Amino acid sequence: MFQKILTSALFAGFCTGLIAAALQIVFVQPVLLHAELYEGGELAHFATPPASAHPELPGFEPVRDGLSILFSALIYVGYGLMLVACMGFAAMRGAVIDARRGIVWGIAGFVALHFAPAFSLPPEVPGVAAADLVARQVWWWGTVAASATGLALIGFGRGWPAWGAAILLLLAPHVIGAPHPDSFAGPVPPEIAAQFAARALGTGLAAWSILGLLAGYFWQRESATA
Amino acid sequence: MSTLAQSNVVSTILPFVAAMLIGLGIITLAGHVQAAALHDAAHDVRHATGFPCH
Structure with missing residues (x-):
């Protein structure tokens, strides 16, 4: 049983971690880097003349973004283990687990681990x-x-x-x-902070839906072959 | 008899509890521990995932 949980969670978590990392690097990282220009003092809110809303940002940074990919994979493997543990326990008690139902499990995981905390403690840009x-x-x-x-x-x-x-x-x-x-x-303009929170939650919802789908899929596959 | 039933329950639940604990351990390590090297390496992901950071 433990091996079945481990296999499903590792496959689902690792794949999701890579997808989540790609989404974060494309959609979240530019907002974060933009905020860091204000955090570090290179740009200032309410400066005269006003700072451009479209500054030049660093592109892909191999070490920094590489570490992000690594940790994203690690975190989603962790989420995957927790999700599959719950799914497997429910399956043992008679619940049907497959890829389609997995999406609902994934969204529930998103609500519990991302959305509920963010409702009162929104994802923070650096410098807040x-x-x-x-x-x-x-x-x-x-x-x-x-x-x-x-x-x-x-x-x-x-x-x-x-x-x-x-x-x-x-x-x-x-x-x-x-x-x-x-x-x-916080020195960071509210426009950037709002976009950061929205992007962080949006990528989280996408990633958790994928995690649930893959966890359900691999769980069912492992159950069929076992 | 009841000891046997009890040990059956434990061995049935154990794999789920173990997986949950390992998952929680990974999230604590990657998302919450503030050791400088770990914090710096995981910094961007922590922000993007909405963990309390700094």
Whole structure:
């Protein structure tokens, strides 16, 4: 069983990591590099004359972007292991897992690990003001745990006690609130920060859908040959 | 008998728990640990994935 989980998760996670890295390098990295020009002081918001919105940005950087590809693959293998562990457990209890249903699993993973934390702690461009890192990490993990449990209760719970608990678990992290800084001091224009958050979430949704699809596909294939 | 049933439950659930823990370990290491070398190498991906960074 463990080998089956490992095989499905490694294949699905590694392929997804490469696709996610490509999406990030094309769509997210230019926004991040643009923000770093403000973070480093090469450009200034409200300067006279105003800074161009289309500065020259570095192209593909082998070492920096190579490391990003490596870590993207690693992170999606990690996500893949968590997703396939949940899928396999559900399959053992009678759920049908295939590529099409896998997409729904992937979107649920996106909501639990990307979207729910981002709802109160949006993806940050470099240079933004932020609260204490450890406090944000604790809130991030708590939100992920609460949201994942809530989604599982919606998907597999029976009746209103389970669904009511799910709603409370999904709402609680945001009612409690994420740690935010006492004052805002980010040098990066809001236009760039907004685009960064949207792009980070969009690539995340695409990548998680692909992860779910591939995890479902490989799980079914492994089950057929086993 | 109940010990046998219990050990069956444990050995049935163990692979799922193990995979989940390894996954969590990878995400912690790649996304959250602040050791300088790890932070710098994973920097862009951490931002793009929405992990709290810095």
